[in-house]
Amino acid sequence: MASILKHKNGWRVQIRKKGVNKSAIFRTKPEAQVWANETEKSIDAGTYEEIIDVPFSFIIDKYIREITIQKKGAKAETLRLKCLLDMPIADVSIIDLTEQDFENWRDERLKKVSPASVLREWNTLSNIMTVAINKWKFIKENPLKNIDKPPTPKERTRRYSDEEIERLVYVSKYDFNYSPTTGRSRTAAAMLFAIETAMRAGEICNATWQDIDLKKRILHIPTSKNGHARNVPLSALALKIINHLALVKKEGENRIFKITAGTLDTTFRELKTLAGLDDADLHFHDTRREALSRLSKKVEVMTLAKISGHRDIKILLNTYYAPDMSEIAKLLD
Numbered sequence: 001m002a003s004i005l006k007h008k009n010g011w012r013v014q015i016r017k018k019g020v021n022k023s024a025i026f027r028t029k030p031e032a033q034v035w036a037n038e039t040e041k042s043i044d045a046g047t048y049e050e051i052i053d054v055p056f057s058f059i060i061d062k063y064i065r066e067i068t069i070q071k072k073g074a075k076a077e078t079l080r081l082k083c084l085l086d087m088p089i090a091d092v093s094i095i096d097l098t099e100q101d102f103e104n105w106r107d108e109r110l111k112k113v114s115p116a117s118v119l120r121e122w123n124t125l126s127n128i129m130t131v132a133i134n135k136w137k138f139i140k141e142n143p144l145k146n147i148d149k150p151p152t153p154k155e156r157t158r159r160y161s162d163e164e165i166e167r168l169v170y171v172s173k174y175d176f177n178y179s180p181t182t183g184r185s186r187t188a189a190a191m192l193f194a195i196e197t198a199m200r201a202g203e204i205c206n207a208t209w210q211d212i213d214l215k216k217r218i219l220h221i222p223t224s225k226n227g228h229a230r231n232v233p234l235s236a237l238a239l240k241i242i243n244h245l246a247l248v249k250k251e252g253e254n255r256i257f258k259i260t261a262g263t264l265d266t267t268f269r270e271l272k273t274l275a276g277l278d279d280a281d282l283h284f285h286d287t288r289r290e291a292l293s294r295l296s297k298k299v300e301v302m303t304l305a306k307i308s309g310h311r312d313i314k315i316l317l318n319t320y321y322a323p324d325m326s327e328i329a330k331l332l333d
Helices: 029-045 056-066 072-083 099-110 113-133 162-173 184-195 201-206 236-248 260-276 286-295 301-308 313-320 323-329
Strands: 003-007 010-017 020-027 217-220 230-233
Touching: 003 029, 010 029, 010 323, 020 029, 020 056, 056 072, 056 113, 072 113, 099 113, 113 301, 162 184, 162 260, 184 236, 184 260, 184 286, 230 301, 286 301, 301 313
Parallel strands: none
Antiparallel strands: 003 010, 010 020, 217 230
């Protein structure tokens, strides 16, 4: 008889019968009991296969615990998958999963979030199905591969205007004549720093005083989004911002900007509201495009890729490089 014991992640089932040794973890004890009963019946009947009758939520949970947890973006992916657990598709047995279930999921998500968000979730779902087929042997086919993806959105070309930057800095009260003691002022400092360096929000928030080499004018990023380290050259203004933030450095504090990525995002939205830019379709991450477009006037593309950390030049050119063609026209004379 199967043993069902409480586990930190739910309920763990252990089956040892007729040479079959299987274990699995479920969110609830009833789910665990159903799986145990069905599995033992099939073992007794001689029809046992790896494909078992469990809800899709079982595979999602297992993926979170075994695969997602190993990823750098584990927190964000876990939140996306937790939302998926609340949708009807999570309750469908993996034996009964069809193309229609995924089409319903796709259409429902498109009513609530952008196509770009659905495509990110789609990629995660696709990987879940691949792992379930190739590694866990829970299913044999992937119904997701037979349905149409949402159309790929056009590459974003939004850049900051000088007026928008001035308004955001003004409402933040960030001023080199005063110590940056508030979260709003340090968020504005982060925005200006991002425009100077093309660094991502997470990289800026994680930057430490040990990463800075003032003599060489370099900020070292130990691990970036793509998993590779890089050195970012610092302009005169970037150095000025670093030295300004040093005024509020306290003993034992390590992070330069003293804000988390979550706080940065929230505070930036507050600044947009205060600056009357709620409808401006402006994201903090647009600083990266603004920075690279400005830097492209000073360095050639291979150096630009080294600064930004892009290993694929096409992504750099298509997504983050948005030159002002009126300025290019002047260069032709």
